[in-house]
Amino acid sequence: MSIQICSGKGRGLLLLSELLKDWPCQVFGGIHTEVKGVSEHSTRISEGYLFIARKGGKTDGICYVEEAIEKGACGIVIDRNAAMAMTDEMSIPLIVVPDCRKFISYASARLAGNPSELLTIVAVTGTNGKTTVTHLTSQLLQMANVKTAVIGTTGVFIDGHQAVTSYPEMTTLPPEHFHQLLKDLVDAGVTHVLLEASSMGLATSRLAHCNIDIGVFLNIGIDHYEEHGGKQQYLDSKKILAYQAKTLIANSEDEICKQMVADAKVPVHYFDYGTVCGEQINEERININLPGRHNRMNAFAALAVLRVLGYELADILPLSQSLQLPEGRLQSLQQDGITVYVDYAHTPDALENVLQALAGECSGKLITVFGCGGDRDHGKRPKMGEVASTYSTEVIITSDNPRSENPTQIIEEVLQGIRMKENVRVQVDRKSAIYEAIALAKSGDVVLIAGKGHEKTQYTKEGVFPFSDYEVAAEAFQYR
Known part of the structure; x- marks a missing residue:
């Protein structure tokens, strides 16, 4: 079942003077014009x-001003010194603001009618587990008869059903799309939104004007350091959520998470393995049927959200036995006594968590197929190799989403962390690697295909191609 969301319907309309009256700016030209978006x-x-x-990382918006005017732009917004040189050439208003990113966040929210104020919004951040926690929380709320939406890596879901939208596929949407989507969700009768707050989304002010009721800190590991310019910048971006949310929930087993909320000016609640918001859960009361300690921790995070929302543990604990992982999170196929798992694990911590969980239930060999993404995070590649070779009986290193990089070079960096090279082989073509792993497997063996999870495409320097780990694994079983 899918739900259609008519993106952009009912977009707001404001006079430029009204839009700018609460924002610091300098205006060259008239301000009595209508703004539609x-x-x-x-x-x-x-x-x-x-x-x-x-000004972006690769291109400068100034280069496209003429095109925007030709298409009917009613004004140009800029935050740099080039403004003075442009004033004599402009036929429409030129608005100079301190920060373009913050302004587009503010303006998008205003034009959509500030829809976040009409919703209960839970924003979840962390290196691993954001998708799982948002979906598990949504499931619990649905069982409590609450109409929910999830926005994140796997798309937009309303009450567990994927919505068909024209919005970009991004973990945290740019504000011009995000606030309009929130308005669409309000119009659809949604009351609670579970939102993945990525480090890049927080750092680039995509959520700057979103009314966040609860901010959840899951864990902090190695990811996106290079995109942010270093580890500290990555941590600083995550911490932004601590200043935006009205209430915070943090994983007390993660020292960095605890540090991030230590000086918070709002209420802070904690969870760990078996404790939710200060309430101990006895073993006999825990009935969470999810594989792996990390996924049970994700369930405790979801329970903590509902506890903060006012639900009693006695009422919600029985619901937790019905929780199911989202697509691409330890998603399994079985045939001939062989179990194949497809999982999104693409950081050292995530891969270690999954392999530890599978090692505990594997009676035969544990065969791992994985690669690392291109154009980012060189530092985690050898660590991924070390984790895979430590916990797996056999490892096949392959391509993930190499993007503009040479996949062979990525694999070479992964191999630098390998400890036991005798159980490692290389197959650059991902489809061939999956076929090879399933051909190697025998009854009692487990095959983990890690890194891409729910993804339906593969990004290479030759282009973007359809590719699903799950579908390729299903095909490979047919050819055994």
């Missing part, structure tokens, strides 16, 4: 839109 992409500009000429 904002965008930082000239391709999305139409009549009555403000074009945010932001």
Whole structure:
């Protein structure tokens, strides 16, 4: 079952003067014009839109001002010194603001009618587990007859059913899409939104004007260091959530999570393995049928959210036995006594958690197929190799999403961390690697295909191609 969301219906309309009255800015030109929308992409500009000429990592929005004007832009927003040189050439208002990213967040929320104020929003951050926790929390709320939506890596879900939208596929949407989506969800009768707050989404102010009721800190590991410019910048981006949310929940087993909320000015609640918001859960009361300690920790995080929302543990604990993992999280196939798991684990911590869980239930060999993504996180590649070779009987290193990089070079970096090379082989082609692993397996063996999980495409320097680990594994069983 899928649900259609009509993106962009009922978009707001404000006078430019009204939109700017509460925002620090300098305006060159008239301000009595109607604004229908904002965008930082000239391709999305139409009549009555403000074009945010932001300087990006690869291109500068100033280069697209002429195109935006030709498409009907009603004003240009900029946050750099180039503004003075542009004033004489402008036929429409030029607005100079301190920070384009924060302005587009503010303007998007205003034009959508500040929909986050009409919703209960739970934002979940962490290196691993964001998707799982948002979906588990949604499931618990649905069982309590609450209409929920999940926004994150796997898309938009309303009451557990994936919604068909025209919004980009991103963990944390840019504000011009995000606030309009929230308005769509309000119109659809949703009351509670479970949101993945990625480090990049927080760092780039995508959630700056979102009314966040509960912020959840799951764990902090190795990921996205290079994209942020270093480890401390990555940690600083995560900590932004501690200043935005009205209430915080943190994993007390993770020291960095505890540090991030230590100086919070809002209420802070904690969870760990067997404790939810200060309430101990006896072993006989725990009936969470999810594989792996890390997934049971994810369930405790979800229970903590409901506890903070006012639900009694006695009422919600019985519901936890019905929890199910989302697509691509230890998703399994079985045939001939062989079990194949497809999992999104793409960090050293996540891969170790999954392998530890599978090693405990594997009566035969544990065969792992994995790779590392290109254009990011070189530092984690040898660590991924070390983890895989430590816990697996056999390892096949392959391509993940190499993007613009040479997959062979990525594999070479992974191999630098390998301890026991005799149980490791290389197969660059991911489909062939999956076929090879399943051909090697015998009854009682477990095969883990890690890294891409729910993804349906593979990004390479030749382009983007359809690819599903789950579907390829199902095909491979047919050819055994």
